[in-house]
Amino acid sequence: MQIIDDALLDELTGQARKSPRLRKNHNLHQSYDEPCQRLLNAIEPGSYVRPHRHTMPPKPESFVAVRGRLAVLTFDDRGEILQIVPLGGPGRASVVDIPAGQWHMVIALEPGAIFFETKPGPYSPIDDKDLAPWAPREGDPEAGSYRDRLVEQVRGSEDGG
Secondary structure, X not given: OOOOOHHHHHHHHHHHHHOOOOEEXXXXXXXXXXXXXXXXXXXXXXXXXXXXXXXXXXXXXXXXXXXXXEEEEEEOOOOOEEEEEEXXXXXXXXXXXXXXXXXXXXXXXXXXXXXXXXXXXXOOOOOOOEEOOOOOOOOOHHHHHHHHHHHHXXXXXXXXX
């Protein structure tokens, strides 16, 4: 049995802050072959998770806010935002369930954000996700400005704009 407590969450946040990608996951599953992949994701502001979807094979995915404030964005096939879901904190959603094949991404809105993720396995890094062709690649010089524009839209939606 694995126990998720403040010590583990603090350690995971520390690792995310030190990571060049500003995120770190902690797998709860023992093997990528398991039929249910379960993990904690610590993500810091400034991290860029390229929009993606799971289609080969189609897999739904669920996120549960554990700490901090995040936003989940969904997109259409052209990269237009369909929905912004504030996640974590008072008056916000606690869980999102993303259908298989839906373009999506997550953004940290404050330091120390952590979410629990689950999706069907097995996990194969080669074909786990389709990366959005309309979004910059991770590490591309455009990725930071693209992410920042999305954060502005998220904050604008929170302010009623």
